Amino acid sequence: MNPKKLKALRAKQQAELQQKQAQAAQGPYELSMEFCVDDVNETIEQYRADTGLEDAEQTPEHVAYSVYKGDLIICLKNILIPLEQEWHLGVDSHYYNPETDEVMSVPVQFQMPKMSFNEFKFGSTLAVDRGHGLKTRWKGINQELNDILLADVPVGFERVRSDAKLTCITGFTNYDCLTEFNFVKRLIRQQGLEGVKKLNETMAQYKEGQVA
Structure with a gap:
């Protein structure tokens, strides 16, 4: 094939792939999470007492996933969707x-106008x-x-x-965020919350090594 035609074909295929990925990310998706308010407060306060964590918002993913059940918590912890919903x-x-x-x-029941989380x-x-x-x-x-x-x-x-149950209808920020979401879901399905904990510990060690 003529090199120019081959280059044009590849560019067209790449553009089509990016369009499909963008459409996949946009959704829309209905995401939700269910939780017992009392279990959440007790679990997070106990974790903070055991570890000295000052900011409850920094609670590790594997702890959050143990008390919030559903897809939405994955998106909120990893900021995979726009936080205005x-x-x-x-x-x-x-x-x-x-x-x-x-x-x-x-x-x-609370049905909110669009606002940040x-x-x-x-x-x-x-x-x-x-x-x-x-x-x-x-x-x-x-x-x-x-x-x-x-x-x-x-x-x-x-x-x-x-x-409680929290729900929103949204798209992912981009296709990379959708890919990360699917990866985390698969990790939990295959290895449980221990797999999430080990992955985050490994990532933290890698970041510390990069800084050092």
Whole structure:
């Protein structure tokens, strides 16, 4: 084949491949993770106490994956998707009244306008529709949830546990991020969380060697 035609053919094939990869990365994908709020807090606080870790946001992947179940936690820990999303959170909080032996559950749903994950967690200047034409500043998920539960739960009931599911519909930042996501899922499937821990330890040692 003529060298110029061969070069043009390869360029066309490369462009087609890149287009397919970009389309694969864009999705959209529905990603979610389920977790017990109490188990998350207990596990992470115990890890921080055992290791001296100051920042809970730096909790290693294998620890996070042990308490958050689903694909979304992989994307958040490795920043594989844009962190500005229309987050949807459902929380079922379960209560018990020891005096009357009654139990009750309070389901709460949050469907958010697009905001960063940190804004969703800690608060934002964005105004959220509260219904009836009322819009007020988003105070962060913990404060918002606590305000609802304090208003809805009768006196005498003690919270037993809260189960939650966080979801978003998104694309990956790029094809490399999709590839990394699939690699981590395969690693967990084949080697479990111990495989994730060993990989991260190896990567950390390599980085230390590069710096030295």
